[in-house]
Amino acid sequence: NAGVTQTPKFQVLKTGQSMTLQCAQDMNHEYMSWYRQDPGMGLRLIHYSVGAGITDQGEVPNGYNVSRSTTEDFPLRLLSAAPSQTSVYFCASTPWESGIETQYFGPGTRLLVL
Amino acid sequence: QQQVKQSPQSLIVQKGGISIINCAYENTAFDYFPWYQQFPGKGPALLIAIRPDVSEKKEGRFTISFNKSAKQFSLHIMDSQPGDSATYFCAASTGGQNFVFGPGTRLSVLP
Numbered sequence: 001n002a003g004v005t006q007t008p009k010f011q012v013l014k015t016g017q018s019m020t021l022q023c024a025q026d027m028n029h030e031y032m033s034w035y036r037q038d039p040g041m042g043l044r045l046i047h048y049s050v051g052a053g054i055t056d057q058g059e060v061p062n063g064y065n066v067s068r069s070t071t072e073d074f075p076l077r078l079l080s081a082a083p084s085q086t087s088v089y090f091c092a093s094t095p096w097e098s099g100i101e102t103q104y105f106g107p108g109t110r111l112l113v114l
Numbered sequence: 115q116q117q118v119k120q121s122p123q124s125l126i127v128q129k130g131g132i133s134i135i136n137c138a139y140e141n142t143a144f145d146y147f148p149w150y151q152q153f154p155g156k157g158p159a160l161l162i163a164i165r166p167d168v169s170e171k172k173e174g175r176f177t178i179s180f181n182k183s184a185k186q187f188s189l190h191i192m193d194s195q196p197g198d199s200a201t202y203f204c205a206a207s208t209g210g211q212n213f214v215f216g217p218g219t220r221l222s223v224l225p
Contacts, residue, residue: 031211042203042216045213107155
């Protein structure tokens with residue numbers, strides 16, 4: 001198992017550009033989520049999905065879109081990048097079984113918006 | 115009410131010492147309290163977790179103490195080692211969804 005994979009590892013964007021952060025998992029987990037990590041603020045939930053075709057907003061959803069067409073993939077889209085979106089982005093997946101709530105995190109994507 | 119507070123922001127401990135990190139929450143609906151360990155350049159990884167029906171959980175050198183009435187929980191690392199140097203995050207969730215994380219504690223264990 002590769003676990004949770006994220007691409008790219010690092011990206012530089014100019015303000016106003018769009019891009020998609022890719023996330024994939026091969027553990028057949030139903031629940032997937034996106035976080036951003038900023039210094040001194042821990043991880044903040046952007047969007048999450050409890051299964052294919054179902055997504056919902058987290059704490060900081062503005063400026064980001066998600067879709068979940070398959071169990072394996074959960075891409076995060078920045079429609080018009082802003083410097084405030086400079087951050088490290090983590091994707092995570094969780095098995096949707098009662099009593100098992102371990103989140104498995106990917107290695108992260110470091111995004112710099114100029 | 116969704117916030118999870120964490121202290122201290124940074125911690126320096128001598129090798130062999132005890133590291134203690136504290137967290138507090140407000141939302142009584144939280145029913146799962148994990149601790150994550152993160153090394154530089156890596157994603158967080160689950161270290162240990164507890165549910166509110168027990169007051170303590172121990173796994174090796176790591177122990178979670180949970181005080182439901184005070185809405186506080188803490189991580190104790192016994193016999194701290196230089197390899198434990200990392201950032202530690204407490205978190206809380208309801209029903210396995212919408213995890214809320216504390217701001218993190220950077221632990222340095224001196225050899």
